[in-house]
Amino acid sequence: MVDLLYFTELLGLEVFDLKGRRIGRVEDAALVPLVDPVRVDRYLVRAGWAWLTVRHDQIQSFSLDGIRLRDELLTPYHDDEYMLRIARDLLDQQIIDVNGRKAVRVTDVTFELMKQNGGDVLWVLEVDVGMRSIVRRVSQGWVPRKWIRRLQAPIPPRSIRWEFCNIVEPDPQRRLRLNIDYRKLENLHPADLADIVEDLSPEERSAVIETLDSEVAADALSEVDPKMQVSILESLDAETAADIVEEMAPDEAADALAELEDETSEEILQEMEVEPKSDVTELLEYEEDTAGGLMNTEYVALDEGATIADAMAAVRANEDQLEVLNTIFLIDREGRLTGAVPLGRLFTGGPETPLKELVSGTLLQIPTEAKKGRVTELFDKYNILTLPVVEAGGKLAGAITADDVISVLRER
């Protein structure tokens, strides 16, 4: 008696009827994810020229010597689109290992043998990758099953639990029928998600990106290699692309759109909402290799007369920026930059303290048309985290943060 069965062992296993007569051999097994995501629902059996379907509740027992049935009323096989066939759709294909955060290729599948209503059923337990499953696959068919088990025993297994596997299916119709979604991926760090997406084929990439929540997709897309960003955005329809670009930080969105062909970026811009669109189009005006092209238009600026209490309120109101926010700018009535207050200083005074008293000694700023090199120089020389960018009249236009500078340096 076994309690684990590998898919390679199941393949070619002989099927016997109630009287112990041989009917045929197993060719494939299928899940119906909408009904049950782990139980093997039916088996494809080849009997001479005929292809038969064996339902899971028609089986008495599994062993390495064969399958015994308890019901002989078998129906001819017919393909239905709700079926995930393991040999055809899973074996040797790439899937996403959510836990290990990478794309892997399926070598074998491990089933757990369960009792249900007096008969044996198979539950998908793990997807196997690595050496052990390769030995099994390569020797399958010409080495007896029991020997293979002994042969593989010394090799440590490498498997991924079925609940952490995510199948990649480009066809949206089929995704629905097979009950595939990418919600599990949405909890991953955007950088990990980007790595996974980069590992997939172009078709699969767009499929994953367009299925994800647009905020998650935007975060992941920002981390993807710029060249790939372009090909992903081009493959999406303008509306989906616009939804994603809206969620990206304006400077990154502008960079991505600038790389696209004029026609495509125009289409995407048209689909975008008014506010993010104006931010992005504004940024698109600047040359790519200048401070203007580098800066972000998401910053917090307050009137010169504001107090710490005002600043606290503004910080709370801009919660989505908190991870990169480290300076509050002061502007006069015409929008000209007059001072910068590091976020930490807010804790040094009472709520009524005017921000003016907290500004940094020298006010560093850079004009929009300054070259990239000048920007990195300033960051290096003054050890700052944020640098305000101003237009010709001294009006505050945006801010460059340290992470933008790191990207510039990495490009070299």
Next chain:
Amino acid sequence: MTVTAPAHRASLWKKSRIQLALFFAVLGPGFITAMVDNDSGGILTYSQAGARWGYLPLWTLLPITVLLIITQEMNSRMGAVTGKGLQDLIREEFGLRATFFMMVTLVVTNLTNVMAEFAGIAGSLELFGISRYISVPICAAGVWFLIVRGTYRSVEKIFLFASALYITYIISAVLLKPDWKESLIYSFKPVLMLDTDYIVMLIAMVGTSIAPWMQFYLQAAVVEKGVTVKEYGASRFEVIVGCIGTSVIAFFIIVACAAAIWATGPRDIDDPATAALALKPFGKYAFVLFSAGLFNASLFAASILPLSTAYSVCEGLGFESGVNKRFSEAPVFYWLYTLLIAVGAGVVLLPHFPLVKMILFSQVLNGVLLPVVLIFMIKLINKKELMGEWTNSRFYNWVSWVSIVLIIGLTAALAGITARQAWK
């Protein structure tokens, strides 16, 4: 008319500039693959052909170029359309077992190829009086570090530079003052003789030009470079330019050997360094350039082969791969890569290692592996669900099948003949 003409010209100018920019954006994979094709084994074959038969074999280069373009074009198209490597596609469509045996054969043939490259490094530098016990370990370590420390882009630049160095063969041939009229005539005039040696040589020229590893490397490089269907036109052009470039270099190698060796006394040579040495009496510079070319070609191929092999094997069998991973993340990849270099370089330093036999053996294995790879390729490229509208056209399919049958026939013949020679 007079008003529209300048505008039209401007757009044409802009168009051609865009075309040029596109070409440079995709430049790399096809060109490099084609150039590496002239590795130390290739140089040996071409030198032999020129030294023994003079200008006569030049005509084969034209059909070889066509065969090369047909096979490589299919790979770059598959890479651009599917975004997957050849080994991934084979695995997905033909299963693990086919992939496994293919990969094992690939490792063995490529290991012997790497040995030949390091032998080429040793031979060429010994012409300059550098002992192989110094040159081979240094080059092996250099190759290892270059790939492990470099990024794809920086490595590609070095490779493109190495491709440019093949020009030494052209200069070397010009310096030897060959008979240009003869060489042009025989480039287009097929000469067939019922002489076993001659026929073997012709087959060897085809066999050395089309090797299984190239198909894997080219497709992987196209995918890695992120060439998309849109840029595919430029990519195809790059492949064609590269293949023609390969044959041009081959032409000059044959011409150089014909001018120097064959013109004074046709004879057989058995390693590429001998060919370089034979050029010495005819001019110091020709000799230096020819040997420098051999060194460059061998080092170049020695850098690409182990990497390409480790990459294909790991991708195909599902192990972590890529030089951007750390050793602990991709142990199989790094071990395979390191072993290929260490063993390939190591045996060259063993005094009594039967290197020539090994290289012959690898040619036989090449002949076994190539048909399988080519047939898989043509089956894959005709799959609608993979290639969509980019499958082969009927005419192209017909041409491809004829070429494949031709290549298979010739390599099988070469494998048979070398096997028989090794037996003797």
